[in-house]
Amino acid sequence: MSRHTTTATGRPFTRAGAPSVSPQKTTRRRSFSTRRGLVIAAFMAPAAVFVAVFTYYPMLAGSQMAFRNWNLNNLTNTDWVGLGNFQKIFADPNFYVILGNSVVWVVASIIPQFIIGFALALWLRRKFVFRGLYQALIFFPWAISGFLIGILFRWMFNGEFGVINDLLSKAGLIDAPIPWLAEPGTAMTAVIIANTWYGVTFFAIMILAALQSVPDDVYEAAALDGSGKIRTLFSITIPYISTTLALTVLLRVIWIFNFPDIIWAMTGGGPANQTHIITTWMIAITQRGDYGQASALGLIVVAILLVFSAFYLMAIREKKGARS
Amino acid sequence: MTKRKLLAGLGLGLVTALALSGCSAPAGDGKVTLQLVESLTSPARTELLTKLIGEFEAQNPDINVDLISPPTDQADQKIQQMLQSGSGVDVLEVRDLTVGPFSANGWLSDMTGEFDGWDGWDSLTPNAQSVATAGGKMYFVPYGFYGISLFYRTDMVKDAGFDGAPVSWDDIVEQATAIQDPAANQYGYAFRGGKNGYTNAVLAISAYVAGDIDVTNAYRLKNGDSIFSAPEALDAMDTYLTLFKQASPPSSVAWGYPEMVEGFTNGSTGFLLQDPEVIAAVSESKAITAEQWNTAPMLVGPSGKAIQPLATAGWGTAEASEHKAESARLIQFLNSGDASIEFTQKNSLVPILTGAADDPFYKTGAWASYLYMNENPDVYITAEQPRGVAWFTEWADKADTELQQVLIGQMTSKELLASWDSYWAEKWAAE
Amino acid sequence: MINREMPAAKVVRIVFLGLWLVISLFPLYWILITSFKTPGAIFSYPLTYWPEVFSLENYISLFQKSSFGTYVFNSLLVATVAATVATFISMLSAYVLARFEFRSKGAVLMAFLVTQMIPAFIALGPLYLMMVQLKLVDNRFGLMLIYIAVCIPFSTIMLRGFFANIPDALEEAAMIDGCSRFGALFRVIIPVMKPGIIAAFIFNFVNCWNELFLSVTLMNKDENKTIPTALNGFISSFTIDWGSMSAAAVLTIVPTMILFAFASRYIVQGLTAGAVKG
Known part of the structure; x- marks a missing residue:
């Protein structure tokens, strides 16, 4: 088999339904395999050029700050300091607290986002009255920018004048107002609630779009087998869209890790660093002008996410390999 | 092939568009265009600046001014990019916080030459003149000053059985505690625990050591130690924390500027220590009427004195500007005569022009307390804040975090003061 | 069913x-x-x-006090063009990445993924200088170029996932029928991919529509500002103008909601079972 047919594997439909490769086709492939390189280059070129010029060049040019004494408060001496900025970060006990916060922030945000988003997507497949309108309405949180969500929730969570405390006490759930953003535990809860509210849409849309690619006959076959709904979900639906699911989760992890907007607007990392994640801390450091240290922190973020992605992708590949 | 054509077309389009946009027509009529960048942007102020610029352009037909108004939160970063690239900015808003770093990087032009012989110089107040020529260089000319006074609810104070505004920090603890009634959603003091919350803690500490303070550096005592090392500082912190525990909204650990102001203007808190810009916001409030509030002078410490931390901002010229003479003309226009008076009054700033404070505007209502403080400089001592040092933003970040640690019980006030003292002692020793 | x-x-x-x-x-x-x-x-x-x-005071003053109409126009223009071009370019690259094996493929994918990990401020200085040299500062076209570059990696990764879900059989059949690869892509695959493509477009559009950081840095004049800059402008260092900001936020959300309402129908209906059965 020529190499380029191996990509689409691991899905029941292909395995079950792909027609066998005919001799005629094999010849055909070989005949244009010389043009393969051209096709790849032509299709890839625009994306590669844009990303190289407007993303990679400035990022690489900017990363040198991480290895220099680059402080906006005094740029007269921007000497190379090697790994000095990194050492400063690793020597700061706050770094480890904030790293822990980042993990809590990612994990506690992504799990409810994924579950609610998945449930919405599954249930939105079923036709019901005003489904279009319903979808448009529940998709709207994604249409708001992170900073606006942050400001909005900062006021809704305000201890004394906030609408959330007002509603909770009207419902009889609390006796005294909760000073949400003033205490470490509740502050983290509040920012995670805001982020969950915001991020469910992303999962719902992505999963809904992916579910559309599951052909009905796969379900029909499952129904004929007498599979229950739950079993169909786990044995047919999820494996079928697993590529999309896996990538969606990976992208979300990267994004949430790198998403300071909501926290920055709601708590600024407070009280006392308790809601700082690495990227909000980075903003705080840029605001005091130390671009060298902030860039170093940025590269640490990249390193952490790269390692995570590598393990994640490996785990997925292994799991897939085991299944097929 | 379709795709080739498409790609070629796309590429061609890009190149053409690049070329077209590359030749943005330079003004051929000999006019000079100045780029003016503000940083403490607000819609109302931008409107006012636009109007003043219009007047300037009418008087100077050879000069065009483009006003660039980035949102406040992102403004400094944008201005830094512009200054670093050496393009796109002629006149910019320079603040006491930014003048140090900006001038150290060689981004600001020393305007001494351009301002030599300016007829408006003599009408500046001594304060404004000394800020403008600090360190022997004229990196910016202030457009006004920000001072602090105490906003208070006359009705709440009266209902709680007091016959006047608190004068000292001890008074406010007593009054605010009496006013505090969480069940009725009524709180004593609009405490600032969030961003820049340290400023009010420093205010209390300064008041307690006011007599010993070095007026050229408000963080230093006359004996050279930091104000945080004084034994009185601990008393100040204890009083300040009592104010928080007994008489402030519990969630004010996280309150920044907007929450404090909103807490006062929506009628739920009795006291607010703030700059005069708040006057406009409170006047617009429909929750409290003009009879329900007033301002009082700053709170004094046990010695009966207080430190007025005058903050300032003004206009400067970028070193990279090719139109320094025209830039100076614009700054001179903004900082003199009716333009300056209108700017300071509409922005609720302490004026830079001598005699401007004699205007009836500054004698009435809420402004009266500023006038009173001005007239009693021995009690309300003006001391220069060390806001120009390179590490000041780092300090602000550290101080905010540690104050919050004290508020949520992760640190004692003694540890806080020790940490703040050693921070400044180290910085000064390294200077 | x-x-x-x-x-x-x-x-x-x-x-x-x-x-x-x-x-x-x-x-x-x-x-x-x-x-x-x-x-x-x-x-x-x-x-x-x-x-x-x-x-209606807040709405009236929004249009009287600021050139809000201009900001809406700029945002619509920049976001629509950037999202369309980026989605199209990403479709090509995603297709190649899903259908071909080549040596640098893993590296390309990783390179795209890494762009999602790097904080934008690192790139800001050099990017600003580059745009100054290209004379593209304070220019909507310049902002579009950068937005296109920002959108491409994510939508490529996302679309690649959708391409991978579509059986090879479909285009192979089309190519046997005499379509070129490009023809097969457009006539056969894209219609099947509609939900994914529309989802990618929406995400690109919304990202550009809400982008603040680059827009603030690169745009100067009022006539070139986009909505997020204007929205943020209602937060001054002294207070938050809640009335104007809420009114602006409502007006900002409306176009995206219309887009969602319009597009969500395609996301659900886009894929016809018949096409896959081919």
Whole structure:
């Protein structure tokens, strides 16, 4: 088999339904395999050029700050300091607290986002009255920018004048107002609630779009087998869209890790660093002008996410390999 | 092939568009265009600046001014990019916080030459003149000053059985505690625990050591130690924390500027220590009427004195500007005569022009307390804040975090003061 | 089709969907009624869940005080062009990455993924200098170029996932029928991919529509500003202009909601079973 047919594997439909490769086709492939390189280059070129010029060049040019004494408060001496900025970060006990916060922030945000988003997507497949309108309405949180969500929730969570405390006490759930953003535990809860509210849409849309690619006959076959709904979900639906699911989760992890907007607007990392994640801390450091240290922190973020992605992708590949 | 054509077309389009946009027509009529960048942007102020610029352009037909108004939160970063690239900015808003770093990087032009012989110089107040020529260089000319006074609810104070505004920090603890009634959603003091919350803690500490303070550096005592090392500082912190525990909204650990102001203007808190810009916001409030509030002078410490931390901002010229003479003309226009008076009054700033404070505007209502403080400089001592040092933003970040640690019980006030003292002692020793 | 639903499951579904609707909409409702309150009533306490008077003051002053119409136009223009071009370019690259094996493929994918990990501020200085040299500062076209570059990696990764879900059989059949690869892509694959492509476009559009950081840095004049810059402008260092901001936020959300309403139909209906069965 020529190499380029191996990509689409691991899905029941292909395995079950792909027609066998005919001799005629094999010849055909070989005949244009010389043009393969051209096709790849032509299709890839625009994306590669844009990303190289407007993303990679400035990022690489900017990363040198991480290895220099680059402080906006005094740029007269921007000497190379090697790994000095990194050492400063690793020597700061706050770094480890904030790293822990980042993990809590990612994990506690992504799990409810994924579950609610998945449930919405599954249930939105079923036709019901005003489904279009319903979808448009529940998709709207994604249409708001992170900073606006942050400001909005900062006021809704305000201890004394906030609408959330007002509603909770009207419902009889609390006796005294909760000073949400003033205490470490509740502050983290509040920012995670805001982020969950915001991020469910992303999962719902992505999963809904992916579910559309599951052909009905796969379900029909499952129904004929007498599979229950739950079993169909786990044995047919999820494996079928697993590529999309896996990538969606990976992208979300990267994004949430790198998403300071909501926290920055709601708590600024407070009280006392308790809601700082690495990227909000980075903003705080840029605001005091130390671009060298902030860039170093940025590269640490990249390193952490790269390692995570590598393990994640490996785990997925292994799991897939085991299944097929 | 379709795709080739498409790609070629796309590429061609890009190149053409690049070329077209590359030749943005330079003004051929000999006019000079100045780029003016503000940083403490607000819609109302931008409107006012636009109007003043219009007047300037009418008087100077050879000069065009483009006003660039980035949102406040992102403004400094944008201005830094512009200054670093050496393009796109002629006149910019320079603040006491930014003048140090900006001038150290060689981004600001020393305007001494351009301002030599300016007829408006003599009408500046001594304060404004000394800020403008600090360190022997004229990196910016202030457009006004920000001072602090105490906003208070006359009705709440009266209902709680007091016959006047608190004068000292001890008074406010007593009054605010009496006013505090969480069940009725009524709180004593609009405490600032969030961003820049340290400023009010420093205010209390300064008041307690006011007599010993070095007026050229408000963080230093006359004996050279930091104000945080004084034994009185601990008393100040204890009083300040009592104010928080007994008489402030519990969630004010996280309150920044907007929450404090909103807490006062929506009628739920009795006291607010703030700059005069708040006057406009409170006047617009429909929750409290003009009879329900007033301002009082700053709170004094046990010695009966207080430190007025005058903050300032003004206009400067970028070193990279090719139109320094025209830039100076614009700054001179903004900082003199009716333009300056209108700017300071509409922005609720302490004026830079001598005699401007004699205007009836500054004698009435809420402004009266500023006038009173001005007239009693021995009690309300003006001391220069060390806001120009390179590490000041780092300090602000550290101080905010540690104050919050004290508020949520992760640190004692003694540890806080020790940490703040050693921070400044180290910085000064390294200077 | 899908087998019948048990009554209990139906109750769970309806309760869940209803609850989530309320949760999703409440903040929107809050912005909406705030935008209709008079400036003085916004912070009255106790809270009012229904304004006594519906005032259009905030909306009127928004258009009187600022060139809000211009900002909306700029955002629409920049976001539409950038999202369209980026989605198209990403379709090509995603297709190649899903269908071909080549040596640098893993590296390319990783390179795209890494762009999602790097904080933008690192790139800001060099990017600004580059745009100054290209004379593209304060220029909507320049902003579009950068937005296109920002959108490409994510939509490529996303679309690649969707391409991978589509069986090879489909285009192989088309190519046997005499279509070129490009032809097969457009005539056969794209129609099947509609939900994914529309989802990618929406995400690109929304990202560009809400982007603040680059827009603030690169745009100067009022006539070139986009909505997020204007929205942020209502937060001054002294106070937050809630009335204007809520009104602006409502007007900002409306176009995206229309887009969602329009597109969500395609996301659901886009894929026809028949096409896959081919």
